Every structure is written in structure tokens, then in C-alpha cells.
Amino acid sequence: MEKLQPIIEHISALPPFITHNVSLKDKNWFRTGGNAEFFAEPSTGQEFQEALQFAKTHNLPITLIGEGANVLISDAGIAGLVIRPALKNITISPYDHEHMLLHAGAGVSMHDLIVYCLEHNLLGLEEFSGIPGSVGGSVYINLHYFEFLISQFLLSAQVIEKATGLMHEVDNGWFNFGYNYSTLHQNAHYLVLATFKLKKADALQTTYAQGRRIEIMRHRAKRYPTKNTCGSFFRNFHEHEVTLVSNNKKMIYVAYYLDKIGVKGQLRVGDALVSHQHANMIVNVGNATTADIIQLARTMQQMVFEQFGIVPQAECRLLGFDMHPLLS
Numbered sequence: 001m002e003k004l005q006p007i008i009e010h011i012s013a014l015p016p017f018i019t020h021n022v023s024l025k026d027k028n029w030f031r032t033g034g035n036a037e038f039f040a041e042p043s044t045g046q047e048f049q050e051a052l053q054f055a056k057t058h059n060l061p062i063t064l065i066g067e068g069a070n071v072l073i074s075d076a077g078i079a080g081l082v083i084r085p086a087l088k089n090i091t092i093s094p095y096d097h098e099h100m101l102l103h104a105g106a107g108v109s110m111h112d113l114i115v116y117c118l119e120h121n122l123l124g125l126e127e128f129s130g131i132p133g134s135v136g137g138s139v140y141i142n143l144h145y146f147e148f149l150i151s152q153f154l155l156s157a158q159v160i161e162k163a164t165g166l167m168h169e170v171d172n173g174w175f176n177f178g179y180n181y182s183t184l185h186q187n188a189h190y191l192v193l194a195t196f197k198l199k200k201a202d203a204l205q206t207t208y209a210q211g212r213r214i215e216i217m218r219h220r221a222k223r224y225p226t227k228n229t230c231g232s233f234f235r236n237f238h239e240h241e242v243t244l245v246s247n248n249k250k251m252i253y254v255a256y257y258l259d260k261i262g263v264k265g266q267l268r269v270g271d272a273l274v275s276h277q278h279a280n281m282i283v284n285v286g287n288a289t290t291a292d293i294i295q296l297a298r299t300m301q302q303m304v305f306e307q308f309g310i311v312p313q314a315e316c317r318l319l320g321f322d323m324h325p326l327l328s
């Protein structure tokens, strides 16, 4: 992989919220990867605009990250400017008799947002309890857990246009949400603020929701690893991609195929191990590098292809690679 060419000598003064040559290892859930050439944490819309202007002036590619719960960062790092929005404001406003609006900055963690909702008797988002991530990353991927999608709660948003720095108010339809998909994938706009429409609750309903939240988290802790992973490494298959049928249903779950092969808790490259809890989750059990994780993921792809003739594709976002490092 190519080494980053530092351009710091050409840049006289950095805005206070932009730093140079910053480790990303502690900013992603795999705990792997190299440095960001430049790293910005804008805490206002104006700083976000200034960060985009900075990248434009110096001709730097831009990469967004949130809590790093769904990314794998190259060992060579990320060239250009990495932006991690630090917009952490949460407010509420009235909507109608049954609902309130919840406005949350892109940098708010889903955990904090759910706690805030339950403190303010607002229901809906507790279905995502225990899933790590920021509002920005969660809208990007259309966060999902069983039948719940974050797009079911998102009413509107503020996005910033990469090319111009202009802010736009957009509605739910603008995002063109699908499974693991939103318009944000086109990398032309970034999320600044999301507005959710949530149900008002009374004290009893909130207590029930709090109980449900605890139950979801308990259930998740039994089923999934809770650290040093990106969650599901591969996305589930689309129905048209598979031929295997079980109980009259197309078998879309990639973990099913990996389970059949028997990789769980067995397949390992260096300190990158297929979780013993879930066949579609890779865990850094020590000092794995991103290269180890890539090699393991390629082996998993190869095995599924050899046995079932289909190649799983990453759900985890691969950042800082010159070329796609997996099988496609």
C-alpha cells in the first residue's frame, strides 16, 4: 500500500478544530488501522463548512466517520481530511397530539439519544438499544434491527453539500432509503442534523420501553460480540442473488452459509477471529491488523463461493484503500 505523502509543509495554519497526522486506531471499533492525514471535529455547522473549504483549498479527499462502529480502516491510514462531526446537540419540539419532534446532531451517539428519549417519554428509537454508532453513521446505513429501520422514524434532516458547503433541508424521501442504503452513499452530501418523529408516552409506557431496552441489550449480549468488531462484516444477500430455499423462503442470511461451513470461533488469521457467537462477525482478539481482517474476510468469501457459488459482500465500510481489497 502507498505511503501517505505529507502535505503539512504547504499548509501554514490549521483551524483549531483540524489536526494533522492523527491515529484512527482508537476511533474505530476494530481498533486497527493507520492515521488520518488531517482530522477535523467540527462542532457547529459553520465549522463543518470551514472543514469542507479547507479540503477544497488544499485539494484533499474527504472521508466521514462517526463512532467507527461499521468501518475497517486501512493500515496505511486515510489520505486527505477525515471529518468526525462533533455536533452533539439534542432538542425537542411539538408536532401533534401524539408525537414530538426530536432533533439530533450527526455526532450524537445512538446510546445518548435513546437515553434522552426515554427521559423525555419519547418512544421508538429504543428498538436500537445496544447498537453502537452516531446519528450520522446510523442514517447513512439506515440502521436496522429485526423489522425496525431508522428510516421509519426519520422525518427530515439537514445535510451539507460536499462541493459547495451549502446546507439543505431534506425530507425522508430524499434519502431513498433501502436495506443498508441511503443517498448519503453517493458521497455528495453529509448528514448534519436529523429530525425524528417519535410517539409521546406516559410514565407507564416509558417504564415498559425501558424494560424492553434492557431486554434487547441482554439478548444482544448473548448473541453478538460487543467489542473489537464492526458487527456484521458482510451484508445479507438480496433475494435475487440466492437460489437456496428453506421453509419456502429464499435464504438471504449470510451467517447461515458461514455457519454451514463451520467457521464460527474456528477460522483465524493472526488475531482476527470469526466470533464464536456469530459466524458473520469478525473480532480483533488481540493485536490484529487490518490486513489480518482483510485476509480472513477474503477466506470467508472464498469458502462461501466454493460451497454455494455466491460471494458475500462487505457491509462494513472499507476506508483508505487504493483498491477494493475483497473479492467482488
Ligand SMILES: Cc1cc2nc3c(=O)[nH]c(=O)nc-3n(C[C@H](O)[C@H](O)[C@H](O)COP(=O)(O)OP(=O)(O)OC[C@H]3O[C@@H](n4cnc5c(N)ncnc54)[C@H](O)[C@@H]3O)c2cc1C
Binding pocket: 029, 063, 064, 065, 066, 067, 068, 069, 070, 071, 085, 106, 131, 132, 133, 134, 135, 136, 137, 138, 139, 140, 141, 142, 143, 144, 145, 184, 189, 190, 191, 192, 224, 225, 226, 227, 229, 230, 231, 232, 317
Ligand atoms: C457490536 C456491533 C453491533 C452492531 N449491530 C448492528 C445492528 O444490529 N444493526 C445495524 O444496522 N448495524 C449494526 N452495527 C453496525 C453499526 O453499529 C452501524 O452501522 C452504525 O450506524 C455505525 O455508526 P457510526 O457512527 O459508528 O458510523 P461509522 O462506522 O463511523 O461510519 C459508517 C459509515 O457512515 C458514514 N458516515 C458517518 N457519519 C456520517 C455523516 N455525518 N454523514 C454522512 N456519512 C456519514 C461513514 O462515512 C461510513 O461510510 C453493529 C456494529 C457493532 C460494532
